[in-house]
Amino acid sequence: MPAARKPVAVVLWSPHWAYSTYHLTKLADPKGLWGPGDSIHDLANKAGGAKLSQVSTWMRHFHLTDAQLGSLEASIQSAGQGRTTExxxxxxxQHPEVEQQMVPVKPAG
Structure with missing residues (x-):
């Protein structure tokens, strides 16, 4: 007998690979019970920007949308454990436009 298809509530952060893999609906949080969102930050030492100016510039302009990061996580998840690079x-x-944004200078060779 097939399993019954009934709605299920789960607590996930966003972005999360499951949003790219399954048909999920985010519920409203009008009272702000889950609090404000978090951010991802990069850190470097003070001399790093001067020594690696190209990398520093790239990091300042790096951006992925929630949908892009979620789909990247889904691709890593579907590749399987130990196959992150693949x-x-x-x-x-599948997203060559992101590569152009992230790496505006083609590597030599």
Whole structure:
């Protein structure tokens, strides 16, 4: 007998790979019970920007939308444990515009 298809509530953060894999609906939080969102930050030492100016510039302009990061995580998840690189490469092939944004200068060679 097939399993009954009934709605299920789960607590997930966003972005999360499950949003790219399953049909999920975010519920409203009008009272702000879950609090404000978090952010991802990068850190470097003070001399790093001067020594690696190209990397520093890239990091300042790096941005992925929630949908992009979620789909990247989904690609890594579907590649399987220990196959992160393969998941990232597959995702980059599907999103060449992101690579152009992230790496505006082609590597030599």
């Amino acid at each position: 998941g990232v490469r597959a995702w980059m092939k």
